[in-house]
Amino acid sequence: MEEEQKEELKRLPRLGEKAPEFDAVTTQGNLKLADFSGSWLILFSHPADFTPVCTTEFIGFAKMFDELQKRNVQLMGLSIDSVYSHISWVRNIEEKFGIKIPFPVIADLNKEVAGKYGMIMPGESKTETSRCVFVIDPEGILRAMIYYPLTTGRNMDEILRLIDALQTTDKHKVATPANWKPGDEVIVPPPPTQEGAEERLKEGFECTDWYFCKKKLKK
Amino acid sequence: MACVNPDGKPTESGRKMLEAAKEPSTPEEVSSLTNLPLFKVRSGLRDLKGAGYLKEEQGKYITTSEGIKVLKE
Numbered sequence: 306m307e308e309e310q311k312e313e314l315k316r317l318p319r320l321g322e323k324a325p326e327f328d329a330v331t332t333q334g335n336l337k338l339a340d341f342s343g344s345w346l347i348l349f350s351h352p353a354d355f356t357p358v359c360t361t362e363f364i365g366f367a368k369m370f371d372e373l374q375k376r377n378v379q380l381m382g383l384s385i386d387s388v389y390s391h392i393s394w395v396r397n398i399e400e401k402f403g404i405k406i407p408f409p410v411i412a413d414l415n416k417e418v419a420g421k422y423g424m425i426m427p428g429e430s431k432t433e434t435s436r437c438v439f440v441i442d443p444e445g446i447l448r449a450m451i452y453y454p455l456t457t458g459r460n461m462d463e464i465l466r467l468i469d470a471l472q473t474t475d476k477h478k479v480a481t482p483a484n485w486k487p488g489d490e491v492i493v494p495p496p497p498t499q500e501g502a503e504e505r506l507k508e509g510f511e512c513t514d515w516y517f518c519k520k521k522l523k524k
Numbered sequence: 525m526a527c528v529n530p531d532g533k534p535t536e537s538g539r540k541m542l543e544a545a546k547e548p549s550t551p552e553e554v555s556s557l558t559n560l561p562l563f564k565v566r567s568g569l570r571d572l573k574g575a576g577y578l579k580e581e582q583g584k585y586i587t588t589s590e591g592i593k594v595l596k597e
Contacts (some may be wrong), residue, residue, distance in 0.1 A: 337566075
């Protein structure tokens with residue numbers, strides 16, 4: 306039992322580490338994680354094709370696509386369905402909802418990618434992937450993960466906000482507070498030494514205390 | 525394969541890449557010339573190379589005589 310648990314834990318990806326490599330069949334041909342090097346990648350899973358919540362999510366992701374492109378972010382979906390099912394479903398979405406799905410979708414019939422990323426939650430379903438989102442940076446490092454249950458569609462605005470926050474952190478070496486959105490003040494990382502704490506209050510930031518300082522980013 | 529059909533002929537995006545690689549080009553240059561996303565170009569160049577339509581030399585891809593021939597069809 307303990308070994309089983311260890312094996313399960315080993316399979317889960319971790320933030321700040323290299324995202325697991327894959328070579329997968331998709332609706333846009335065979336793609337490897339390395340093919341996305343130099344761009345951000347949102348890899349997301351959905352439970353199954355031709356299901357209503359997933360359809361609303363695919364429409365949401367497609368509508369967000371242009372905003373993501375502006376931010377050098379690529380999108381890729383995944384479920385445990387065949388590539389023909391994916392093709393049929395994305396064509397159906399275009400026909401019935403007038404929305405073209407511009408991103409590739411992995412056909413993970415052997416659950417290889419789902420297994421590497423810990424997308425299957427056996428307590429929910431052993432045959433479907435949960436609603437997972439993995440944000441991978443241009444160097445292939447896993448930067449954020451979101452897991453939603455089968456019943457709950459994801460919030461596209463939150464995913465875009467997360468991308469904005471991560472890119473702001475990388476560009477300005479700052480953190481972002483709760484409910485942050487672009488244009489809001491950012492958090493200046495707390496100084497790690499006593500000397501730094503003494504100096505922090507003289508640095509011209511808007512400080513409540515030495516560990517809690519904010520600043521406005523220049524446009 | 526995204527850029528090679530089951531009958532072995534290049535797809536429309538495959539043909540664009542072969543046209544772009546008539547001059548030795550990096551994947552980034554092919555992406556810029558064809559206006560195709562870089563991930564798709566990397567995958568497509570792999571397919572086209574596997575089909576013998578392209579060869580790779582020092583990080584640059586160049587269309588082979590076989591690739592030139594298929595472009596004329």
